[in-house]
Amino acid sequence: MGMTFRKRKRNTDAPKEGKILKMRLSSVLLIGYRNLMINKFRSIMTIGGVAVGIGIITFLISIGFGFQEMVVREVTKDNPPDIIEIINSNLDNFVSLDGTMVGRIHDISGVDRIGRSINTGGKFVMGDSQTDGAIYGIDRDYSEMSPLKMIAGSVDFGDGSEKAVVSTRLAELLGYADPSSLIGQSIGYDIILSGETNSESRGDMVRSGNRIDVGGVYDNRDKSVAYMPYSLLGREFGVDQAQQGKVKAKTQADVPNIRIEIENLGFVTENVGDIVGDINGFFFIIKIVLVIFGTIIMSISAMGMLNTLSVSLLQRTKEVGILKALGAKRGDIFKMFIFEAAIISVFGGVSGFLGGYGVAKTVNVVFNVLASQKGNESIDFITIPGYFMLAIFGFVAFLGIATGLMPARRASKTHALEALRYE
Amino acid sequence: MDEEKDIAIEVVDVKKNFHVGENEIPVLSGVSLKVKRGDFALLVGSSGCGKSTLLHTIYGLEEPSEGKVYIDGKDIWSYSKDWRADFRNQSIGFIPQQSFWIKSLTVIENIAIPAIIGGKGFHESIPRAAQLIELVGMGKWADYRPYDLSGGQQQRIAVARSLMLDPKFIIADEPTGNLDFKAGQEVLDLLTEICGKFKITVLMVTHNVEQYKYGSRIIRMRDGKIVSDEENMNSRERLIQEYPDVKDDPSLMEHRAA
Numbered sequence: 001m002g003m004t005f006r007k008r009k010r011n012t013d014a015p016k017e018g019k020i021l022k023m024r025l026s027s028v029l030l031i032g033y034r035n036l037m038i039n040k041f042r043s044i045m046t047i048g049g050v051a052v053g054i055g056i057i058t059f060l061i062s063i064g065f066g067f068q069e070m071v072v073r074e075v076t077k078d079n080p081p082d083i084i085e086i087i088n089s090n091l092d093n094f095v096s097l098d099g100t101m102v103g104r105i106h107d108i109s110g111v112d113r114i115g116r117s118i119n120t121g122g123k124f125v126m127g128d129s130q131t132d133g134a135i136y137g138i139d140r141d142y143s144e145m146s147p148l149k150m151i152a153g154s155v156d157f158g159d160g161s162e163k164a165v166v167s168t169r170l171a172e173l174l175g176y177a178d179p180s181s182l183i184g185q186s187i188g189y190d191i192i193l194s195g196e197t198n199s200e201s202r203g204d205m206v207r208s209g210n211r212i213d214v215g216g217v218y219d220n221r222d223k224s225v226a227y228m229p230y231s232l233l234g235r236e237f238g239v240d241q242a243q244q245g246k247v248k249a250k251t252q253a254d255v256p257n258i259r260i261e262i263e264n265l266g267f268v269t270e271n272v273g274d275i276v277g278d279i280n281g282f283f284f285i286i287k288i289v290l291v292i293f294g295t296i297i298m299s300i301s302a303m304g305m306l307n308t309l310s311v312s313l314l315q316r317t318k319e320v321g322i323l324k325a326l327g328a329k330r331g332d333i334f335k336m337f338i339f340e341a342a343i344i345s346v347f348g349g350v351s352g353f354l355g356g357y358g359v360a361k362t363v364n365v366v367f368n369v370l371a372s373q374k375g376n377e378s379i380d381f382i383t384i385p386g387y388f389m390l391a392i393f394g395f396v397a398f399l400g401i402a403t404g405l406m407p408a409r410r411a412s413k414t415h416a417l418e419a420l421r422y423e
Numbered sequence: 424m425d426e427e428k429d430i431a432i433e434v435v436d437v438k439k440n441f442h443v444g445e446n447e448i449p450v451l452s453g454v455s456l457k458v459k460r461g462d463f464a465l466l467v468g469s470s471g472c473g474k475s476t477l478l479h480t481i482y483g484l485e486e487p488s489e490g491k492v493y494i495d496g497k498d499i500w501s502y503s504k505d506w507r508a509d510f511r512n513q514s515i516g517f518i519p520q521q522s523f524w525i526k527s528l529t530v531i532e533n534i535a536i537p538a539i540i541g542g543k544g545f546h547e548s549i550p551r552a553a554q555l556i557e558l559v560g561m562g563k564w565a566d567y568r569p570y571d572l573s574g575g576q577q578q579r580i581a582v583a584r585s586l587m588l589d590p591k592f593i594i595a596d597e598p599t600g601n602l603d604f605k606a607g608q609e610v611l612d613l614l615t616e617i618c619g620k621f622k623i624t625v626l627m628v629t630h631n632v633e634q635y636k637y638g639s640r641i642i643r644m645r646d647g648k649i650v651s652d653e654e655n656m657n658s659r660e661r662l663i664q665e666y667p668d669v670k671d672d673p674s675l676m677e678h679r680a681a
Binding site: 027325 | 542
């Protein structure tokens, strides 16, 4: 049989104090795993309970975050967060966005550039056709910060420019079914100038019989609009005070300070961050509700897990007894139970997270398929931020420890003889 | 000096009291004994006389109220709980009355469990467990679950488990208490054979007089005290005189004759 006993080379000395033997982690994990496998149905139900809890939370939160991100994305699409709107409409302060003010704003720390605009009314004439519409005077910086969706031609709104960009609607009303054919044509216009656009004016005035070449057409099928160079309006009509401005900050972090400085000059400022803040505030409340809902679900899962582990401990009391009698230490027994809880929570957590995210993604795909059938654009409303993933895994770890702690402590404290006598 | 080295287990004036409510019940009342190396010592007496308590005190599970327990010259109750756990694990094989198992592990893995507790991995412990399961004649049951086996088979496996770490001592608490006569005899035959072959000191509790034939020493207890401690005389007349009910047991006589 080849059986040998080390007859004389035995463990003649028991281990010295301080060199305490410990079970290997791999052995502890294997025993924990085997124990879960021997009670497959119970283990699957418990892991399933955790998975459903985590899955529902992941599903709800990923939709919550996704919708929030989608709304913010739509709102900020044409309003970058590093752009500050300046409005010269503070009734308490008689300040004007003239050249001096533009220079002072430009000198504020963190300002990259500043653009100006005025808007006013006018009348456009082309042969026998004529129509009322809006005239915007903008400079190059403004046009770059608020780009037009050009469909034909292009115009540089710099100081020497003398051409206009008109909307497709205006081109259509002037008799050009093909808007691009208006490019290079000269159109006549009258302009109503507000007194606030001219530092020397004492009231509104109308300047008629003007002409301007069309350099480009942009996509706007609703309104009759012509964009003209701000400098041209200055040269032709004495415009030297803008009604609105746009400031681009060097970084988004500079925005709050720049706003304060500009407001100290007497202007009103707006930034898309204000709207985003309101949106985030709204979704924060929604997420709080979802978290409360998820916490209730997880509490039920946690109770199921605690119940399973407690029953497992009761069923294995004699096992704990014999392990201790044969030399297992409190730490070994503690690890055995805590790892069993960890296995349940990790399996439940990972499968729940993947399941919840998968279902949410599937809902998104189905929604987009239906939307595309009706001619709408696809949207992505499922998002899980990295920190939420970390939070989920942190929560899973907490769940494992919290629910495993009590049974593990109880098991590890059990006296070997009491456990062996347990009925 | 040589005589001292020859002593494997020494119990000195051990007392143990249990508290039941406000009452203090003495279970061991100043027990002293010495077990020599290679002894197959039987601790006998009627139920409730304190023999299991004494065994657990020697095994390091039940702390005595007073007195000392020396194993291999070490005062085991002067060490920490964890040290005693390691000492049990590394030096003493334990066979309880009822075999307790890790339900989720196979028979062979259960035999290996003392080594696993001692810090070894399953892979490196299984070969030794495989040798032991063959030694006790249970090789074909290696991959079964222990609770699928009969009581006698389970106790054979318990013997194998007790030998896993090549112990110097085996402590057995009525190992055949739940078995029928034949199964019990097979287990004890196996135990005496292995322990005799490998010079393992055995201290076994029994209240079955039919098993006295296996002991090289018989220590009798009554009411928490040792009333006699003597080498087994192997005397038929003496056994019959003291225990008339065993006179018709031929196996007892065969064993003595051998």
